């Protein structure tokens with residue numbers, strides 16, 4: 001990546017943005033110096049993660065939020081993260097339709113990103129993509145993740161606020177707790193409020209959240225929407241802004257950002273060390289030791305010890 005690319009990112013060139021995001025997605029070689037520059041030019045974009053079961057209406061909700069954000073005079077970058085997709089660059093079908101809708105709008109950038117099986121790297125990628133969009137001047141960055149497992153937990157590490165979208169069909173509260181969604185959620189949305197059971201779900205969620213709330217974390221508010229009918233969206237948008245204001249006033253946002261920063265440095269160091277350690281010679285040695293399992297009595301500890309003491 002050269003300084004021309006950086007200038008283009010900073011001048012909100014969506015083609016350049018898309019190109020660099022592909023590099024990040026496919027683990028391209030981007031220098032630390034480039035990321036350093038990007039980071040130093042990143043504004044204070046608010047980073048929001050939106051997760052929930054497939055079909056709960058996340059994309060519909062994001063579309064409505066985009067409208068709210070641009071009516072508010074702000075710009076937004078949306079990245080649909082699909083951890084299950086080995087997808088090659090660009091967009092999932094639905095997102096391509098969305099993208100076309102805004103193709104001439106400099107205030108809205110939308111694209112998709114797969115994880116390519118590299119789940120652990122998702123948090124790092126989301127952080128870098130967030131910086132990139134912030135450097136292009138976006139006021140809000142939204143990551144939409146399919147809630148199917150580890151993916152949303154990775155993305156939650158890269159955002160200021162995680163919104164979990166549920167629907168009356170998404171199962172009972174016990175399942176929710178098992179999935180660890182209560183741990184990562186800052187805000188809940190009960191979508192498809194036009195359906196039976198939505199009011200009941202919102203009520204029982206509220207009482208659970210009240211009972212289980214941890215110190216040092218605000219009790220997550222629960223919003224009710226019907227995204228495809230544009231109902232409850234204005235209330236959700238205003239409620240989000242109020243919630244964020246409280247987080248800021250109480251110093252919780254700053255704390256969260258510091259924690260994120262610390263963790264990010266930690267992960268970068270860990271990634272680098274692992275990459276540097278596993279040279280081809282060491283990988284070969286490991287394979288040899290596995291090959292000889294029957295003839296030697298080397299324990300995994302012994303093999304690890306010898307690899308760690310090797311010089312190549």
Ligand SMILES: Nc1nc2c(ncn2[C@@H]2O[C@H](COP(=O)(O)OP(=O)(O)O)[C@@H](O)[C@H]2O)c(=O)[nH]1
Nearest residue numbers: 054055056057058059060191192193226227228
């Ligand atoms: N009844 C009802 N359907 C909705 C609502 N919001 C979205 N949908 C529909 O639910 C389906 C899945 O929505 P989508 O946004 O693609 O869900 P995602 O997989 O979570 O991104 C689509 O057919 C939407 O039109 C809602 O509030 N009520």
Ligand SMILES: [Mg+2]
Nearest residue numbers: 058059060144
């Ligand atoms: Mg979707």
